[in-house]
Amino acid sequence: MSASELLNENIKVLLSEIHQPYKISVDSPVDLFVDEKLAAHIKSGNQLNFIMTDNDFYLSVKGVEFNGEYFELRPAQDLSTIKINGGEYRGSLIILYEKNSLKIINRLSLQDYIKGVMTKEMPVGNGKDTYEALKAFSVCVRTYALMKMREQKDYFDVFIDVRDQVYGGVKAESKITNKIVDETENEIITFNGLPAIVFYHSTCGGRTENSINVFNTQNDLDYLSGIEDGNPPNCRISPRYQWSEVIPEKEFLRRLVKNNLIADTNYSIVEFRISERFQSGRIKNLLVILSDNSSNNIEIVIPGKSLRSVIRKADNSGILFSNNFEIKIDESRNVLLNGKGAGHGVGLCQWGSIALSKGGLKYDDILKHYFPGTEVIKFE
Structure with missing residues (x-):
């Protein structure tokens, strides 16, 4: 189709x-x-x-x-x-x-779906200086939804939550975002005339990430390669541009046990080593060196793609806003995390787009910035 x-x-x-x-x-x-x-x-x-x-x-x-x-x-x-x-x-x-499960599915027009996503996924602000960013985001949401519809699942196209795009129905709609969705009706991001594969995230932290480093894309798409997001970074206005977290050592060890990386918590953390980072600063592999208190050390490697599922809070909620962070163990036996950015880092940086919108950039140029070589096309 x-x-x-x-x-x-x-x-x-x-x-x-x-x-x-x-x-x-x-x-x-x-x-x-x-x-x-x-x-x-x-x-x-x-x-x-x-x-x-x-x-x-x-x-x-x-x-x-x-x-x-x-x-x-x-x-x-x-x-x-x-x-x-x-x-x-x-x-x-x-x-x-x-x-073996009851499925409740909301079938609705693509336009109405986008209206139910906008405020759940994107900071709206006053709607004036963020207007072009919101327009850019509406085109991004539509393009993503189209990408999922083309997959032709058996019973549904998209999940209601972060597995795809967070959707809140009518109660998530707002007057300003509904107006924007209507203004960009039938507009999508294209590459060589075809619908593009798109992703977005909250805060890139200074540089977006290559899609191939995060998702199982078949090849490294040029328009999903990492870019420098301004100097200084556009997304520095984000509340998650810089962040810090603390995890007690025992809790960190419990997470390793839960993920079958060690058998029990009878270890102490010697040090962390970041063996390699991607160009964006995000960690490719994290090396955790542990001691069993008998002068024997073991080394655990956590791949970057697994970091956010392994390193979590005691209630299993997320603690890593992104994979771009420094990590160490202090004298109080706490694991200290200091990071930049929020989200996977691929594609459109939402807070970066807000800064560009405030600076006067139009929505189609914002999209060209984050997806180089693409074009916004309106299909009739």
Whole structure:
């Protein structure tokens, strides 16, 4: 399917994947369709009970059962949104049972999807001096979504969270970002006339990263190679341009155990060595030298691609904002981290684009800065 055709297709967002019976509270009138056929008009305040057994999948509403391959909730006549379980969504909701899980999917226009992503993924600010950055970002979001739609997954195109782009439905929309999305309708980033592969992140820390160092891209795309983001760096206005964190030694050792790098925590950290960095400053390999308290040292190598999954807090939440950091053990047996930037560093730097927008650069030039050799094209 061509880019122009895909831009007019609906996108499917996986909202939830559930492995047990599930209840949906309907907070607005909806029409229930079973296998594409209108089955019932459901009033606001009703509860939908989805039941899965070894041999059956059905919906129960006030004692009435509906059977089918899949169910779809559409806004009742004269309404444009669906309100369920405290959320509000445009388009329709598809509920199906496949591969031992209940899948709830929001099917909606690409434009409406982008409107639900903008404020969840990008600092909006006052909307004036960030205007061109927001326009650039809207084109980036659309291009990314198009890239995922072209993959043609079985049931959905994108996840609702950071596995793709964070999507918040109608409640995430704002007047200014909706206006911007409408202004850039059908505009995408292209390379040699074809939709580009794009990524974005919060703060590059001074230089963006080559995609091949982070993602399993088939080859090193020129427009996804690292670039210097200004001198001094544009993204120095970011609250994550520089950061520091502390991890107790024992907690760091527990993380190594959890990731099967050592058998137990009966070690002490001797030192850290960064054997190699990429040009951006991000760590390629981190060497951890441990002592078992009997004069025997062992060396653990943590690849850069694994750092953010290995080095985490006790509650398993993230602690590394980026892989560009210095690390050492102090006399109090704490691991000290001092870093720059936030995110994987590939593609568009959001805080850098905000600085460029404040400096008067137009959105298409911002995109050309972060994706050299590309062009923004509007498909009719």
